[in-house]
Amino acid sequence: DAGVIQSPRHEVTEMGQEVTLRCKPISGHDYLFWYRQTMMRGLELLIYFNNNVPIDDSGMPEDRFSAKMPNASFSTLKIQPSEPRDSAVYFCASSLGPGTQYEQYFGPGTRLTVT
Amino acid sequence: AQRVTQPEKLLSVFKGAPVELKCNYSYSGSPELFWYVQYSRQRLQLLLRHISRESIKGFTADLNKGETSFHLKKPFAQEEDSAMYYCALSGADNAGNMLTFGGGTRLMVKP
Numbered sequence: 001d002a003g004v005i006q007s008p009r010h011e012v013t014e015m016g017q018e019v020t021l022r023c024k025p026i027s028g029h030d031y032l033f034w035y036r037q038t039m040m041r042g043l044e045l046l047i048y049f050n051n052n053v054p055i056d057d058s059g060m061p062e063d064r065f066s067a068k069m070p071n072a073s074f075s076t077l078k079i080q081p082s083e084p085r086d087s088a089v090y091f092c093a094s095s096l097g098p099g100t101q102y103e104q105y106f107g108p109g110t111r112l113t114v115t
Numbered sequence: 116a117q118r119v120t121q122p123e124k125l126l127s128v129f130k131g132a133p134v135e136l137k138c139n140y141s142y143s144g145s146p147e148l149f150w151y152v153q154y155s156r157q158r159l160q161l162l163l164r165h166i167s168r169e170s171i172k173g174f175t176a177d178l179n180k181g182e183t184s185f186h187l188k189k190p191f192a193q194e195e196d197s198a199m200y201y202c203a204l205s206g207a208d209n210a211g212n213m214l215t216f217g218g219g220t221r222l223m224v225k226p
Contacts, residue, residue: 042218106159
């Protein structure tokens, strides 16, 4: 298994543009997590899904952010419109089951730069 | 609410020296604590969890509920230990599904 796959690896866009980040979890993993990493705030959980259903989105910063999981093998995180302060590394992670006995496996991240 | 604090953003030590990466947490219930590590150009990965009471790559961490700490220690640092280290907490109030991470500490081991 190639692990969690994220695309693109790097994204540079102008302020106001729509940005879509993509994630393919490890096959068979029922939980999917989106994190954002910044120098100021470290690694923050944005939202997580269980069996394609969003369970907790309390970490989503604003209405400009939205996430979907249309099927078990694909999720998107969309920012519309993007702003310079959204520049960060966005990680996707998946796990086999609930709770802490199941390790979260992280993707390589997408480095987003909004100019 | 749960919070994880890593007071040092950067820790620099010489090879062979002991290293301690500090982690303090705030949580009213019974937490589970973890250390994650990200080596250069690699993915963030689990290093160890307190519940396992194990030593991984020479690292250990003891949960001290009295001091609400979970410091990561290694008696003799190696250059390959240079990486970004994150302490993380999971609480029972979210069924253990959500991890709260600290801000991270970059460890640099100099030759």
